[in-house]
Amino acid sequence: MKKTNSQCGRRGERIFSNVCVLPSLAGVLIFFLIPFCIVIYYSVINNPISGQFVGLENFKRLFQAAAFRRAALNTSTFSLISVPLVLVISLWLATLLERNIPYKSVIRTFFLSPIMVPTASVVLVWQVLFHNHGTINQVLDLFGIEGIDWMKSSHGQLIIIVMFLWKNIGYNMILFMSALAAVPRDILEVAELEGAGRIYQFFHIKLRYLSPTILFVLILSLINSFKIFREVYLLTGDHPYDKMYMLQHFMNNTFNSLDYQKLSAAAVLFSAVMIVIIAALLIAEEIFGKDVES
Amino acid sequence: MSRHTKKRIFNIIIMVFTGVAAILFLMPTVLTIANSFMTSNEITANYGAMIGNMTDDKKTFISENVNLKFIPDKVTFAQYASVLFKSPDYLIKFWNSVILTVPITVFQVLLAILTAYGFSRYPNKFKGIIFFAYIILMIMPYQVTLVPNFLVADFIKDNVGAMFADDPEKMPKFITNMRWAVILPGIFSPFSIFLLTKVMKRIPVSYVEAAKLDGASELQILAKIHMPLCKGAIVSIAMLVFIDYWNMVEQPLVLMKDTELHPLSVFLSQINAGDIGLAFAVGTVYMVPTILMFLYGEDYLVEGITYSGGIKG
Numbered sequence: 001m002k003k004t005n006s007q008c009g010r011r012g013e014r015i016f017s018n019v020c021v022l023p024s025l026a027g028v029l030i031f032f033l034i035p036f037c038i039v040i041y042y043s044v045i046n047n048p049i050s051g052q053f054v055g056l057e058n059f060k061r062l063f064q065a066a067a068f069r070r071a072a073l074n075t076s077t078f079s080l081i082s083v084p085l086v087l088v089i090s091l092w093l094a095t096l097l098e099r100n101i102p103y104k105s106v107i108r109t110f111f112l113s114p115i116m117v118p119t120a121s122v123v124l125v126w127q128v129l130f131h132n133h134g135t136i137n138q139v140l141d142l143f144g145i146e147g148i149d150w151m152k153s154s155h156g157q158l159i160i161i162v163m164f165l166w167k168n169i170g171y172n173m174i175l176f177m178s179a180l181a182a183v184p185r186d187i188l189e190v191a192e193l194e195g196a197g198r199i200y201q202f203f204h205i206k207l208r209y210l211s212p213t214i215l216f217v218l219i220l221s222l223i224n225s226f227k228i229f230r231e232v233y234l235l236t237g238d239h240p241y242d243k244m245y246m247l248q249h250f251m252n253n254t255f256n257s258l259d260y261q262k263l264s265a266a267a268v269l270f271s272a273v274m275i276v277i278i279a280a281l282l283i284a285e286e287i288f289g290k291d292v293e294s
Numbered sequence: 295m296s297r298h299t300k301k302r303i304f305n306i307i308i309m310v311f312t313g314v315a316a317i318l319f320l321m322p323t324v325l326t327i328a329n330s331f332m333t334s335n336e337i338t339a340n341y342g343a344m345i346g347n348m349t350d351d352k353k354t355f356i357s358e359n360v361n362l363k364f365i366p367d368k369v370t371f372a373q374y375a376s377v378l379f380k381s382p383d384y385l386i387k388f389w390n391s392v393i394l395t396v397p398i399t400v401f402q403v404l405l406a407i408l409t410a411y412g413f414s415r416y417p418n419k420f421k422g423i424i425f426f427a428y429i430i431l432m433i434m435p436y437q438v439t440l441v442p443n444f445l446v447a448d449f450i451k452d453n454v455g456a457m458f459a460d461d462p463e464k465m466p467k468f469i470t471n472m473r474w475a476v477i478l479p480g481i482f483s484p485f486s487i488f489l490l491t492k493v494m495k496r497i498p499v500s501y502v503e504a505a506k507l508d509g510a511s512e513l514q515i516l517a518k519i520h521m522p523l524c525k526g527a528i529v530s531i532a533m534l535v536f537i538d539y540w541n542m543v544e545q546p547l548v549l550m551k552d553t554e555l556h557p558l559s560v561f562l563s564q565i566n567a568g569d570i571g572l573a574f575a576v577g578t579v580y581m582v583p584t585i586l587m588f589l590y591g592e593d594y595l596v597e598g599i600t601y602s603g604g605i606k607g
Contacts, residue, residue, distance in 0.1 A: 020409060227436065
């Protein structure tokens, strides 16, 4: 189909469609791709003035920095916990809301509502909830459990996991709901006639059709998990407790000290890690979801 | 019990469960709005313990605990009056948010209409490669993209600065304020292009061919076929972009040194002890544009989220 379309197009029209892409391409080249090449270059030289090639020296320096190691550890811990969590919870909620329950659309709206709320607007409520003398500790106190100073303890990550789930579940749930609605009804009907229960249907039929969406939600949540700096910054400012010191904090500090080499090495390393993770996910999905894709 | 009643009872149990969870999800927003109608005395009494640097004689009035209150003792608009009329600082920061977010949204979407059209018509190998590069760019977190953005901003600033080397005072304000360092990369961010290309690719070729038989030019096809057919998608993408940038923190923090020009989404975290009584009202005011958008366009928003699903589609 595409082929005939491009064949019957006149030359001028083909050129016009190419020209349409140019302004965006120019912008992307200027603001992202070309400077990123410079970033790669910066990551392997000693300084921009002498421009001497130093190999992996900057990367070594990066790993020697305790702040970087802490930031990378905290960020990856946070992502490893929160991404699977948000995936499972939003998929579960989507399957619950697939049923014909009363007030379904109101419930969906409520779950979706955090998307529209800027984090900065509600940050005070979260601070009150997790304050040392705050709501959660008072509730714990009622049950005779001693409270924790959430913001300043190793449980600090729990706050940002809760905030992350709050912000992201609605979006992912909508994605799963629309994917669930697209599972072919005839297959489910046959399965039901054959006596397959809901759980069997979910794991053996729906889950397979959902695999592209699961992949997408995984990638999206992973990207969003790297934005958690926003919540931490708004909660605790520039200098959070150790457990909440994120990669973006490290980047900001390195920006301030104008250490371009370290900064570039971190960006290059991070982009390589992202590409590896996403390629692995794509390959996994290819193997897992092969037989259902038409 | 028949199968049918069993199913209904089960559905009601699920409704109660998801309903409670849903209400919990709404609570932070509702609490912020509810607290914005309290008097500042009440707020200080409730949240005073959060503020470290209170003088001792004042502290006696404050309970040691921080109490999250739902219903104000006395409903008042005093906080709003202060925010809107007495402390211009917040309105200026709100305006800062507007002049960053609105140009990004408008131009990113306009550019996306043109670019997505280019990508969806007459696909070829080069466009395929470029589109793939856009997807890679899209998955890169700020920790990666902000470094190149920073380098370019620095480069431009230095070179323009050199042009005005003999008289730095003459340098135009729109250059020195560094807003463009946030706005320009925002405009060229490929998110809208990615979504809109997927939508435009679904337009049946037969529509376009029919228009061409009637003698329509490419520009007319874009204006008369693609744009009307994608109207819903364009609105929903614009909403997603606006909401995303209205909430931005990382970019201004790294790219704009002058904190006076920071948007409210960054500034709200720096609200100081003396102003805690206003924080809820400021927060609520800041939600108004996105809440309105949500109330009027929830279906668009859901549609937009649905488009975004599936990288390959």
